[in-house]
Amino acid sequence: MKREIYDEDHEAFRASVKEFVDRSVLPHAEEHIKAKALPREFWLEAGKQGLLGLCIPEEYGGADAGDYRFNAVLQEELAKAGAAYPTCHGIHADITAPYIVELGTEEQKQRWLPGVASGEILLGIGMTEPSGGSDLAALKTTAVRDGDSWIINGSKTFITNGYSGDLFVTAVRTDPEKGPKGITLFGIEATMEGFSRGRKLDKVGMEESDTAELFFENVRVTDAEIIGELNMGFIHMMQKLPQERLGCAVANIAHAKQILLETIDYAKERQAFGAPIGTFQHNKFLLADLVTRIEAAEAYIDKCVLNHSQGTLTAIDAAKAKWFSSQVQSEVLDHCVQLHGGYGFMNEYRVARAWRDARVTKIWAGSNEIMKELIGRDLGL
Numbered sequence: 001m002k003r004e005i006y007d008e009d010h011e012a013f014r015a016s017v018k019e020f021v022d023r024s025v026l027p028h029a030e031e032h033i034k035a036k037a038l039p040r041e042f043w044l045e046a047g048k049q050g051l052l053g054l055c056i057p058e059e060y061g062g063a064d065a066g067d068y069r070f071n072a073v074l075q076e077e078l079a080k081a082g083a084a085y086p087t088c089h090g091i092h093a094d095i096t097a098p099y100i101v102e103l104g105t106e107e108q109k110q111r112w113l114p115g116v117a118s119g120e121i122l123l124g125i126g127m128t129e130p131s132g133g134s135d136l137a138a139l140k141t142t143a144v145r146d147g148d149s150w151i152i153n154g155s156k157t158f159i160t161n162g163y164s165g166d167l168f169v170t171a172v173r174t175d176p177e178k179g180p181k182g183i184t185l186f187g188i189e190a191t192m193e194g195f196s197r198g199r200k201l202d203k204v205g206m207e208e209s210d211t212a213e214l215f216f217e218n219v220r221v222t223d224a225e226i227i228g229e230l231n232m233g234f235i236h237m238m239q240k241l242p243q244e245r246l247g248c249a250v251a252n253i254a255h256a257k258q259i260l261l262e263t264i265d266y267a268k269e270r271q272a273f274g275a276p277i278g279t280f281q282h283n284k285f286l287l288a289d290l291v292t293r294i295e296a297a298e299a300y301i302d303k304c305v306l307n308h309s310q311g312t313l314t315a316i317d318a319a320k321a322k323w324f325s326s327q328v329q330s331e332v333l334d335h336c337v338q339l340h341g342g343y344g345f346m347n348e349y350r351v352a353r354a355w356r357d358a359r360v361t362k363i364w365a366g367s368n369e370i371m372k373e374l375i376g377r378d379l380g381l
Contacts, residue, residue: 003298004302005305005306006069010069010070010073016049017077020045020046021078021081025081028042029082029208033207033208036207036208036209037164038084038164038210043092043122047118051093052118053093053116054074055094055097055098060109060110060114060117061113069305069306071247072247072305074086074089075089075247075250076251078251079251079258080254080258082354082357083354083357084206084207086247086250091123091161092122094243094244097116098243100113100187103227103236112187115166123161123166124169126156126168127139127171128156128159129154129157136234136237137183139173139183141153141154141155141172142154142173142174143172146220150174156170158211158213161210162212162213163199163212167189170187172186184229185228185237186227192220193219196215198213200212201213204356205356205359206360242314242315243318245322246305246318248322248326249318249326252329252358253297253325253329259351259354260291262351264291266339267283277339293328293331297324297328300320304317323362323372326361327362329358333354333358336355
């Protein structure tokens with residue numbers, strides 16, 4: 001089915017992103033997996049190509065695209081290379097950078113945004129804590145006022161770009177008596193005294209993504225590091241989560257779609273019992289089912305992307321997109337593994353890695369159970 005949301009400018013941009021992926025990503029994919037991280041060269045090259053600053057105004061070195069559809073195109077093309085690429089890129093450019101662009105002071109923008117756009121400052125976001133999971137309101141990392149400063153203590157976990165990041169937009173509790181209304185966002189630089197990080201976490205999938213714990217031991221910051229308003233951090237996060245969840249949905253479907261297309265090619269070539277396995281009725285019917293699921297999900301996600309680019313996407317629709325896309329992704333890739341037979345269980349095959357990578361998408365950015373809870377509440381239940 002022809003997609004209707006992208007015009008010639010978007011497709012021209014897609015071609016440039018594909019060129020970047022073909023030149024700077026795919027030839028180094030195995031290196032990224034072994035290193036369990038994307039090297040700084042990846043980020044610097046992406047910065048040179050203008051792929052890190054779509055939301056950043058031109059005066060700070062960005063492209064200021066002003067149309068989320070360009071972000072979606074970029075996420076789709078990166079997802080075709082592997083699920084970790086849109087994840088790491090999205091955390092930097094689509095999830096964390098907007099906090100600085102939209103909530104930062106002029107001094108913060110001048111201090112940080114040029115490096116964010118160039119790839120010299122790698123971003124991460126410190127939300128999740130060891131004991132909290134999806135319950136952001138229960139975070140325990142604290143900031144205590146000490147004269148003109150704040151002293152931050154606590155930890156974060158499962159932080160994408162955590163091992164190599166330079167700046168973390170971090171949620172901390174500044175007023176323990178106010179619950180969710182006592183949380184503030186701080187920009188914490190990795191060079192600050194008292195900041196440290198653990199090892200790269202050993203994950204089931206997403207090996208190219210460096211994920212780490214962050215530790216704050218008497219990290220001293222000032223009001224100049226507060227992003228947004230004091231004690232408004234929870235509200236700020238809730239306002240930004242729909243774009244994060246939509247970005248996940250875009251990448252989920254693009255990732256599954258690419259592996260499905262590769263599986264269809266495999267089914268045409270792989271011989272069993274004297275015929276291509278794709279000609280067996282069960283497999284033929286299964287592939288027809290999977291293609292339809294992907295296109296139906298893609299149509300819904302496209303509608304969400306269009307709505308978001310027009311400023312009308314609701315948090316509930318973003319929650320629907322997030323959980324449904326991750327469910328479809330998981331189901332499709334599981335069938336793709338089965339169609340590959342024993343080869344589908346070998347790490348040297350992209351389908352095996354994709355299957356492992358996809359499992360986390362039902363957990364992060366708010367678990368699918370949380371997404372359904374939000375949707376159920378919206379139904380008045």
